[in-house]
Amino acid sequence: MATPHIEAQEHEIADSVLLPGDPLRAKYIAEKYLEGPVKFNSVRNMLGYTGTWKGTKVSVMGTGMGIPSHAIYVEELCRFYRVKKLIRLGSCGAIQKFIHLRDIILAMSACTDSSLNTVRFKGADYAPTASFSLLYKAYETAGRMQLKPHVGSVLSTDLFYSDEESLPWQKWAEYAVLGLEMEAAALYTIAAKYGAEALAVLTVSDSIPAGETTSSEEREKTFTDMMELALETLIF
Numbered sequence: 001m002a003t004p005h006i007e008a009q010e011h012e013i014a015d016s017v018l019l020p021g022d023p024l025r026a027k028y029i030a031e032k033y034l035e036g037p038v039k040f041n042s043v044r045n046m047l048g049y050t051g052t053w054k055g056t057k058v059s060v061m062g063t064g065m066g067i068p069s070h071a072i073y074v075e076e077l078c079r080f081y082r083v084k085k086l087i088r089l090g091s092c093g094a095i096q097k098f099i100h101l102r103d104i105i106l107a108m109s110a111c112t113d114s115s116l117n118t119v120r121f122k123g124a125d126y127a128p129t130a131s132f133s134l135l136y137k138a139y140e141t142a143g144r145m146q147l148k149p150h151v152g153s154v155l156s157t158d159l160f161y162s163d164e165e166s167l168p169w170q171k172w173a174e175y176a177v178l179g180l181e182m183e184a185a186a187l188y189t190i191a192a193k194y195g196a197e198a199l200a201v202l203t204v205s206d207s208i209p210a211g212e213t214t215s216s217e218e219r220e221k222t223f224t225d226m227m228e229l230a231l232e233t234l235i236f
Helices: 023-033 067-079 116-120 132-144 169-174 184-193 216-221 224-235
Strands: 016-020 035-041 048-053 056-061 085-094 104-112 150-156 179-181 197-207
Touching: 016 023, 016 067, 016 224, 023 035, 023 048, 023 056, 023 224, 048 224, 056 224, 067 085, 067 184, 085 184, 085 224, 104 132, 104 184, 104 224, 116 184, 132 197, 132 224, 150 184, 179 197, 184 197, 197 216, 197 224
Parallel strands: 016 056, 016 085, 085 197, 104 150, 150 179
Antiparallel strands: 035 048, 048 056, 085 179, 104 197
């Protein structure tokens, strides 16, 4: 049962899926952590693998950058492959001064400047929210791993580059938003539609107030605390 963007048969994808944006990060996670990983997708080079983590069947698949790309894969995974748990693994830009490079954020909710839900709900507001069960498990698991994640709202933005001279992130920071990313609002909305559990686990790649950043290689290969936290959350 292939879809337009995923060539796997239904049994080839686990009920629980990790969703990094970068397909090379998916390949890295599969090869580093999963036992017996088997590639189930290479359409458009959006790599996907299934293996086991401590005896539990887990899949990992790239979704690309931005809400439109991410939404396609989440929709197909939930609608056609009946995935029940989805954890986005991604990077984000921190907009609070107390959050530093490589800190982890658990996105409790996702504001957005995208029109995805304005169109879907005909102008009404919808509040995309993480699944409490996954959020709670991730927070408890982080404690056991001696990690101290930040928990709060993020902004899923459509704009990586802005034409505005005055950066718009200050207004979001004023209202306690922790960081900027580009996919969580779509993940939470679509998962809710299909009764699936969803959570975004994010590593801070940039501190916007401090003007600090990490390299692309670091983002691909060194955010291991986030990866291990997500895997442990799925089996907790």
